[in-house]
Amino acid sequence: MIIGRISRFLSDFDNLMPVFAGACALLFVLGILLLPLPYSESQLYPKRIDRASSLDPYDRGGPPFTQANISMQYPENSPTAGYVTTYLTPFSWWLSTTTLHLGTTIVAHPGGILDEILYNTRGLDTVVEPTILFIAFAIASYLFRKGI
Amino acid sequence: MLAIVSRAENQVEIVFGTDAYYGKEISVDEMRFRRFMSIACGLACMGAMVTGDLFDFTLFVSLVGICNVGIVAAVKTKHVQNAAFQYGIVALTATVPLFGGAAITAATTGTLSMIALGTALAGPVPFIAQAALVLGVMGEGMAPFYAAKAEMFRAPGAPYVIMCSFSSLLIFLRVVEVVLTI
Amino acid sequence: MWNQYSIGMAVVLASGVIAFAALAFERDDLHRLLLIDLVEIPSLGVVALLGTDLAEALVLPGLVVGIAELLALSHIYLLKEDLRDRPEGYLHIEVVEIGHAPVIIAVLLVVYGLILSGFTGGGIAGLGIVFFFMAKGHHENFSLLEAAAGISWGIWVCSFFVFMFLPQYWMLAVLGAGAGILLRHCPVLHPLHGRALPAGPRLHRARHREPG
Incomplete structure (x- = not known):
């Protein structure tokens, strides 16, 4: 009786979203109740902030063409890790020497340790991620050309 | 041979009470698109099964989710489109607990490798992260809500629609294994 | 705690x-x-x-x-929801005509990108290539973007495999990844450009044919 009613409710796909969102909300409430979580001190790719640097929050460090020391997940897989570190284009180099605020804009110099993570040591993440974008784009373009 | 001759991908509807029936025509273009989606879905499933990294696992699972949407979204029937949309927004929402679970694991233990998490060296993974992972995979694969997924299966094109249920079954099995390991 | x-x-x-x-x-x-x-x-x-x-x-x-x-x-x-483009009032974006200018600008960008080298350089070189193709065939904007998305995905995966199997050529891989990221993000721009351009002329043609 009650099972029949539940299954009838679930079989209507309009009700799927409320059910799932409700479950997620419950999970998050449970998360708040269980909260004080320990924070591990030995993190991968730790972030250091050097307030004196002119690239302040985004100083991603490392002179070009030398190998930096990085604490990463699978060191045995990436012998060249640490080479792909940051450097500045001539224009941003000039900006960074004249002002103290270059580091406040993330577009000023993408990369550094982020490139190292995204393309080298955790490259598979980044391969799967454009694959998702690619599939989504294929769906959208197929629907666009076929339907509308 | 029988399967090739009978063209299983063409759906036939019989009008109840009479002898009339009508088949649904499917264009080659549509079949090709859905074949591409199924192949991508299969590869994503394979990735989710073999990967040893928690964040890669979540990414592969969301790839499976969007491929499933793609397999059914190509169908022109209004009803199927509606189901695909509802399923798609659930799949999109499910990325929140998925990535959240992986991030909480990384913050509390300091590693994402399942092998390292399996040993006692890394601290215990909090219950909330495991629960978030399971809930995320349930959302991506619609694992327990097969009744609603049946609406999607009314889409014509038998061989490819099987991939939807097969992949969600596989990733659900895998997440159970992952949660038991870590 | x-x-x-x-x-x-x-x-x-x-x-x-x-x-x-x-x-x-x-x-x-x-x-x-x-x-x-x-x-x-x-x-x-x-x-x-x-x-x-x-x-x-x-x-x-x-x-x-x-x-x-x-x-x-x-x-x-x-x-x-069966929503369609309205044919009237679509945005007409003037693209640089076919000529020497796109070639020169593209070459400049590619050369500057190679001098900069690394990730930023790859991005700038990719921008040059995108600019060249966009200026060349603006009528098939949409299918072109589709092709570009596929190719960039290929470049990306190739550079990933270079990182993995031929780590001594890491420099090449960074360049490839940089070029890939730019081409790859083209599809994100497409709702602004791709939709409006191809839909307009097609609808007009259909209207002309009607009386005849």
């Missing part, structure tokens, strides 16, 4: 509860689609609370997955 991480988690989880509650009560499909954007923000917050450089790198996939699925879903929504 209440460290900074736990306090941040409490705030993010509370905002997540609010967003999910809104999603649970909403009935309209379009509003659901919009609310999903709201839900994505706590997800980014949870990842960002890691507080390391890894967090920044993990935020990017989360963001891109959200954008990608939103792209596909919005097209499904358009098809489902």
